[in-house]
Amino acid sequence: MLYDAIVIGVSAGGINAMKKMFSMLPKHFAIPIIIVSHISARSDNQWIRFLNEKSNLALKEADEKEIIEPGKVYFPPANYHLLIEKDRTFSFTIDEKINFARPSIDVLFESAADAYKNKLIGIVLTGSNSDGTSGLKRIKDLGGLTIVQDPEDAEYDFMPESAISIGPDHILPLEKITDLLIKMNKQNISKP
Amino acid sequence: MNNRKPIDTHQLHLQINPAEILDILYQKYGYDFRQYSEAHIKRRLYNRMLMSGIKDVSQMKGRIMNDELFAADLMHELSITVTEMFRDPKFYKSLRENVIPILKTYPFIKIWHAGCSTGEEAYSMAILLKEEGLYDRSTIYATDFNQQALNHAKEGIYPNELIKEYTTNYQLAGGKESFSTYYSSNYGHVIMHQSLKNNIVWANHNLVTDSVFAEVHLILCRNVMIYFDKNLQNKVQNLFHESLVKGGILCLGTKESLRFTDLYDQYLELDKTQRIYKKKY
Incomplete structure (x- = not known):
């Protein structure tokens, strides 16, 4: 296996971006995806259900201590930070907000980088703050693959612009990112 | 002069082995965080080291061993105090x-x-x-x-x-x-x-x-x-x-x-x- 997990950070403009991405990812896409999207602390995560209808993959809210499995897409519950432990299970914290956000992209990315090292793909998409930049740096430092949405292609360019400062491996429009993920998934299957 | 060198955050992060530090906190002071989820603890330890300008793990251990106030602060920081009235x-x-x-x-x-x-x-x-x-x-x-x-x-x-x-x-x-x-x-x-x-x-x-x-x-x-x-x-x-x-x-x-x-x-x-x-x- 080349890659064991994908982490994605998305903020303003995220619903459209996720809708697009999940309509393109095929049913047999096996690499687990964990996404932090900045949402209201009072959200009941109904939008996950909405997104699920447009998706070929099974989207769900992560449970505490849940084991991360292939073929699944996970989101943190509203108002909690989501972390990944070394045994590849989820844990939550209600620490202070980071970059004005809880859940924070950096918190997920930094813990995921530790858990997966070079078996991780990190992606920063549309958004209007700088959350995700230092997390993406950690992923890069630990040998993971880093991808940022082309700011020209993003609904909000601030977050991708910020993440580009770390020198990611790829800067691509959303469609091309999805193509790349599909390619990685195929390589994963051919090199188990 | 050495002190002025910026901290290599990447190296610092790689060095941190939470279990080792938690053992010292427990042996020396009885604060027991040894069965806490590791990802969270590591994040807090790393942040504390950055904020205190601690360059490497051995310096961190020394600080904990010799500075009771520092250890007490660290203990408080490992416990999360974030809450709200009528949360949820x-x-x-x-x-x-x-x-x-x-x-x-x-x-x-x-x-x-x-x-x-x-x-x-x-x-x-x-x-x-x-x-x-x-x-x-x-x-x-x-x-x-x-x-x-x-x-x-x-x-x-x-x-x-x-x-x-x-x-x-x-x-x-x-x-x-x-x-x-x-x-x-x-x-x-x-x-x-x-x-x-x-x-x-x-x-x-x-x-x-x-x-x-x-x-x-x-x-x-x-x-x-x-x-x-x-x-x-x-x-x-x-x-x-x-x-x-x-x-x-x-x-x-x-x-x-x-x-x-x-x-x-x-x-x-x-x-x-x-x-x-x-x-x-």
Whole structure:
């Protein structure tokens, strides 16, 4: 296996971006995806259900201590930070907000980088703050693959612009990112 | 000159082995974080080292060994004190609808708020009891192992800017009054009314190392066990089970579950979504 997990950070403009991405990812896409999207602390995560209808993959809210499995897409519950432990299970914290956000992209990315090292793909998409930049740096430092949405292609360019400062491996429009993920998934299957 | 060299954050992060540092904290001071989830602990340790300008792990260990104040601060930092009044309003609504009727059947009511942090949720409970006419026959034992947080809780002073959100929470939780009747405002802060404090007993208690201290009718322990590993969760759940009267109520955080603990079949689910459980007879 080349890659064991994908982490994605998305903020303003995220619903459209996720809708697009999940309509393109095929049913047999096996690499687990964990996404932090900045949402209201009072959200009941109904939008996950909405997104699920447009998706070929099974989207769900992560449970505490849940084991991360292939073929699944996970989101943190509203108002909690989501972390990944070394045994590849989820844990939550209600620490202070980071970059004005809880859940924070950096918190997920930094813990995921530790858990997966070079078996991780990190992606920063549309958004209007700088959350995700230092997390993406950690992923890069630990040998993971880093991808940022082309700011020209993003609904909000601030977050991708910020993440580009770390020198990611790829800067691509959303469609091309999805193509790349599909390619990685195929390589994963051919090199188990 | 060496001191001026910027810290290599990448190297620093690679070096941190939480277990090693937690062992020192335990051996030297008895603070036991050894069964906490590692990702969270590592993040806090790393942040503390950056903020204190600590260059490497051996310097960190030395600091902990030789500087008692530093170790105490670190201990406080590893315990999360973030909380709100009426955090998760739907939970308090359910408490009012599903648990208060049970409490009303007792001539006196003992409540244990475990991990009360800076007290916001204990005051929320006090307000709810007052509005339901139960406060005068209730005692709330509000405990935490973080003495700084407990001192803060006892004072009951909170910054003004939080009050707007607390008021919204209170209203969403089915509050019956104007929230402002419960505090006085002064110098950018609010202070909770003495009448709420009379029946709250603040006490230092450590869930990891201390044992049962009272038999109670209701236990609230919300967003505390998310930091614990499975073994420690089980241990603390046993402690709660022992402390509750038969038919007593256990309230966990909305993302915490009894499902994966040894005690799942010892309780009935009173409100599945809000994680309110009733101990079987």
